[in-house]
Amino acid sequence: MGGGPDAHFRLWLRAGLTGCEFARLLAGKHGSVAVELHVDVAPPAAWLNNVFDAHARAGHVVIAVFPSIATEAAVVDLLTVLQANPRWSLRRGLKTSPLGGVLIGLEWITGSGDTSEVMGFAPFPTMPVPRRSPYVALATWPGGRSNPFRGTGSTPPARPGVVSFLDAPHGLGYDAYEGRWKATSERVTELMSIPPDDARLYRRATFVLTPEQAAGLALDH
Amino acid sequence: MISTTKRLSMEQTNPELSSAGRDDAAIFSEADYSEHPDKVIAYAAATGRAVVVGADGKPRVIITIPIVDLPTLEY
Numbered sequence: 001m002g003g004g005p006d007a008h009f010r011l012w013l014r015a016g017l018t019g020c021e022f023a024r025l026l027a028g029k030h031g032s033v034a035v036e037l038h039v040d041v042a043p044p045a046a047w048l049n050n051v052f053d054a055h056a057r058a059g060h061v062v063i064a065v066f067p068s069i070a071t072e073a074a075v076v077d078l079l080t081v082l083q084a085n086p087r088w089s090l091r092r093g094l095k096t097s098p099l100g101g102v103l104i105g106l107e108w109i110t111g112s113g114d115t116s117e118v119m120g121f122a123p124f125p126t127m128p129v130p131r132r133s134p135y136v137a138l139a140t141w142p143g144g145r146s147n148p149f150r151g152t153g154s155t156p157p158a159r160p161g162v163v164s165f166l167d168a169p170h171g172l173g174y175d176a177y178e179g180r181w182k183a184t185s186e187r188v189t190e191l192m193s194i195p196p197d198d199a200r201l202y203r204r205a206t207f208v209l210t211p212e213q214a215a216g217l218a219l220d221h
Numbered sequence: 222m223i224s225t226t227k228r229l230s231m232e233q234t235n236p237e238l239s240s241a242g243r244d245d246a247a248i249f250s251e252a253d254y255s256e257h258p259d260k261v262i263a264y265a266a267a268t269g270r271a272v273v274v275g276a277d278g279k280p281r282v283i284i285t286i287p288i289v290d291l292p293t294l295e296y
Binding site for chain 2: 015024031036040051
C-alpha cells in the first residue's frame with residue numbers, strides 16, 4: 001500500500017493502537033475503509049461533501065487525513081471553514097476533559113439527510129489517547145444504517161436521524177461482533193486508566209482543544 | 222467520460238510519491254474528481270489507489286482502498 005502518511009495512518013489503525021477492534025479489522029478489510037490523503041491543503045467543504053457522498057454510494061467508511069495540519073490553530077481554521085458550509089456544524093460539549101480540554105463535536109449531514117457524527121484524530125496532548133494519532137484526520141461513516149446488530153447486546157441503541165461508525169457495515173456474525181465490542185471496551189478502558197480518563201466523555205467529541213484555541217470557534221453551547 | 226485519466230509512472234510526474242515507494246498509479250485531475258467522484262473512487266477501489274493532481278501536476282489527494290484483506294496486526 002506504499003509508505004506515505006495514508007499507509008502510516010492505516011497501519012496505526014490496523015495495529016490496534018486506538019484500542020478499537022472494529023477499526024483494527026475494518027482498516028485492513030478489502031473495500032471497507034477509504035483513506036483520502038490531502039497532501040498539502042485541506043479542500044473546500046463542498047469538495048468533501050461531494051466525495052463523502054460518493055464514498056457513501058460505494059459503501060466506504062472514509063478517513064480524510066491532513067498531514068499539513070499540525071497545530072491546534074490549524075484545526076480551528078479547518079473547523080471554521082467547514083462550519084461555513086450548511087452541511088457541517090459544530091457543537092461544544094457540556095463537560096471538559098480531565099485536563100480542562102474543550103470537547104468539540106463536528107457533525108455532517110449525509111446525502112440522505114441524517115446527521116453523521118464525525119470522529120476526529122490528532123497528535124495533540126489534549127486528545128484522548130485512543131485518538132492521539134500520527135496525523136490530523138476526520139473519519140466518518142457517510143452512509144445509512146448498515147449494522148444489523150446496532151442496539152443489540154453491548155451496542156448503544158440508534159438515535160433517530162443520527163448515524164455514526166456504529167452504523168457501518170462490518171460483515172461479522174453476532175458472537176464475533178459482540179466479542180469485538182467487549183474487547184474494545186476492555187482495551188480502551190485500559191488505555192485510559194493512567195492518567196485516569198473516561199471514554200464516555202468523548203463519544204460525541206470530534207476534537208479536544210485547549211480553551212485558548214477553542215475560543216476561536218463560534219460554538220453552540 | 223473522464224477525459225484526462227492517464228496511467229503514468231509516478232517517477233515521471235510526482236517524485237514526492239515515487240520517493241515514498243509508489244511506482245505506479247492512475248492520475249486524475251481535480252476537475253475529474255470534482256465532476257466524477259464515483260468513477261475515480263471506483264477506480265481506487267478496483268486498483269487500490271488513485272492520485273488526484275492539481276494544475277501544476279503535483280498531487281493533491283491520494284485515495285487508497287485495500288483490494289484484498291490485509292492481515293490483522295498484533296500489538
